[in-house]
Amino acid sequence: xxxxxxxxxxxxxxxxxxxxxxKQKKLNHQQDVIIPETGSHLAIKKGRGMTxxxxxxxxxxxxxxxIDWKVTARIQKPHTKMFVEENERPTVVVMEQTxxxxxxxxxxxxxxxxxxxxxVLSWVSLTHNERVGGICFNHRQHVWVAPKRDQxxxxxxxxxxxxxxxxxxxxxxxDTQAWPxxxxxxxKVNKPGNKIFLIGDMMQLAKYAKPQLGKLKKNADxxxxxxxxxxxxxxxxxxxxxxxxxxxxxxxxxxDSFREKTRETYEQIYEDHWKQTKDSFIQLHIPIIQIGxxxxxxxxxxxxxLLQ
Numbered sequence: 001x002x003x004x005x006x007x008x009x010x011x012x013x014x015x016x017x018x019x020x021x022x023k024q025k026k027l028n029h030q031q032d033v034i035i036p037e038t039g040s041h042l043a044i045k046k047g048r049g050m051t052x053x054x055x056x057x058x059x060x061x062x063x064x065x066x067i068d069w070k071v072t073a074r075i076q077k078p079h080t081k082m083f084v085e086e087n088e089r090p091t092v093v094v095m096e097q098t099x100x101x102x103x104x105x106x107x108x109x110x111x112x113x114x115x116x117x118x119x120v121l122s123w124v125s126l127t128h129n130e131r132v133g134g135i136c137f138n139h140r141q142h143v144w145v146a147p148k149r150d151q152x153x154x155x156x157x158x159x160x161x162x163x164x165x166x167x168x169x170x171x172x173x174x175d176t177q178a179w180p181x182x183x184x185x186x187x188k189v190n191k192p193g194n195k196i197f198l199i200g201d202m203m204q205l206a207k208y209a210k211p212q213l214g215k216l217k218k219n220a221d222x223x224x225x226x227x228x229x230x231x232x233x234x235x236x237x238x239x240x241x242x243x244x245x246x247x248x249x250x251x252x253x254x255x256d257s258f259r260e261k262t263r264e265t266y267e268q269i270y271e272d273h274w275k276q277t278k279d280s281f282i283q284l285h286i287p288i289i290q291i292g293x294x295x296x297x298x299x300x301x302x303x304x305x306l307l308q
Contacts, residue, residue: 008108008109008112009111009112009162009165009166010111010112010115010116010161010162010165011162012155012158012159012162015115015116015119015158015162016119016155016158018116018119018120018123018297018298019123019126019127019151021298022120022123022124022127022298022307023127025124025127025298025302025307025308026124026127026128026307026308027091027121027124027125027128027195027306027307028305028306028307028308054081054082054192054219055068055071055079055080055081055082056079056080056082057077057078057079057080058072058077058078058079058080059080062080063080064080066080066081066082067079067080067081068080068081082192089130089193089194089195089221090130090131090132090133090147090191090194090195091121091122091125091130091131091132091133091134091147091194091195091197092132092133092134092135092147092186092190092194092195092196092197092220093118093121093122093132093133093134093135093157093196093197093199094134094135094136094137094182094183094186094196094197094198094199094200095114095115095118095134095135095136095137095161095199095200096114096137096138096178096179096182096199096200096201097111097114097115097136097137097138097161097164097165097167097168098137098138098139098168098172098174098175098178098200098201099138099139099168099170099171099172099175100171100172100173100174100175100178100201100204101114101168101200101201101227102168102169102170102171102172103171103229104229104293105229105230105231105293106229106230106231106292106293106294107293107294108293108294109293110201110227110228110229110293111165111168112165112293113227113291113292113293113295113297114199114200114227115158115161115162115165116297117199117225117227117291117297117300117301118134118157118158118161118197118199119158119297120297120298120301120307121197121301121306122134122154122157122158123154124307125195126149126150126151126154129149130149131147131148131149132147132148132149132153132154132157133145133146133147133148133153133157134147134157135182135185135186136157136160136161136164137164137178137181137182138164138165138167138168138178139167139168139172139175139178140164140167141164142181142182142185143160143164144185144186144189145157145160146189147194174201174204176204176208177208178204179200179201179204179205179208179209179212180208180209180212182209183205183209183212183213183216184212186216187212187215187216190216190219190220192219192220193219193220193221194220194221195220195221195223196216196220196221196222196223197222197223197224197225198222198223198224198225199225199227200225200226200227201226201227202224202225202226202277202281202288203226203273203274203276203277205224206276206277206280206281207277210280210284213284213286214284217284217285217286222286223286223287223288223289223306224281224286224287224288224289225288225289225290225291225306226274226277226288226289226290226291227290227291227292227293228290228291228292228293229292229293229294230292230293230294232270233267233270233271234263234266234267235255235257235262235263235266235267236257237257237258237263238257238258239256239257239258240254240255240256240257241254241255241256241257242254243255274290289304289306291304
């Protein structure tokens with residue numbers, strides 16, 4: 001069976017079909033997304049329909065109400081804060097397609113769910129006449145599609161992502177440079193005020209790409225979406241199981257999944273890792289949510305308050 005026919009892989013046709021299910025939906029503002037378990041809201045907007053962009057030297061005609069007096073006093077030259085209109089903020093979708101995500105125990109692979117979520121967010125943004133673009137990356141390459149206000153751009157981004165997914169044939173251990181390289185490229189092309197959605201294995205991002213993430217956060221509105229599979233969170237009660245310590249290891253570990261203590265320890269390992277990841281994003285004031293491979297993409301985004 002070819003990759004294009006294999007149900008494990010995404011098809012462009014299926015990703016395009018999301019377009020017809022999102023016509024009445026729209027993106028929520030970032031401050032409407034609650035950081036899990038903290039109850040706190042993120043407020044990055046400065047004024048009605050405006051978001052902070054940057055500080056630059058004052059120029060004739062600038063609004064004196066926006067002068068940054070702290071910077072002005074430090075540099076001894078007048079500087080003003082610049083803002084971007086809400087309706088001028090493009091949507092940038094970053095989709096991971098590395099072998100680390102070539103895994104799934106229910107419904108679909110994590111790689112497929114990444115593209116489902118990315119497609120929904122892209123079509124919702126385009127429906128509201130926003131510019132849409134992004135980066136897709138796997139273990140071989142990173143592809144940047146500049147945001148534009150047309151469906152051909154979205155189709156190009158999704159097609160590039162599907163092609164990258166088809167290059168992933170087997171699961172592998174996480175590539176420690178995948179997210180740092182992707183964010184480094186994004187920093188080079190990002191424009192102040194962009195709305196950025198990071199979709200993939202946020203645990204690897206928090207572990208290896210925190211410096212790049214902090215730099216990107218200075219002038220962008222970022223939301224992170226962690227894609228997980230139920231088997232990563234919970235061990236099924238199936239008796240003795242043979243498991244390897246990693247994708248690339250031949251070391252076999254035998255686990256008695258009938259034992260409650262074994263299942264609790266298994267679950268705690270994931271929860272500890274997830275808590276560390278959430279804490280890293282909370283420190284940067286970036287909301288992060290998690291979506292399972294078994295969940296319906298559109299409904300999960302609504303339930304997590306990214307869409308309304």
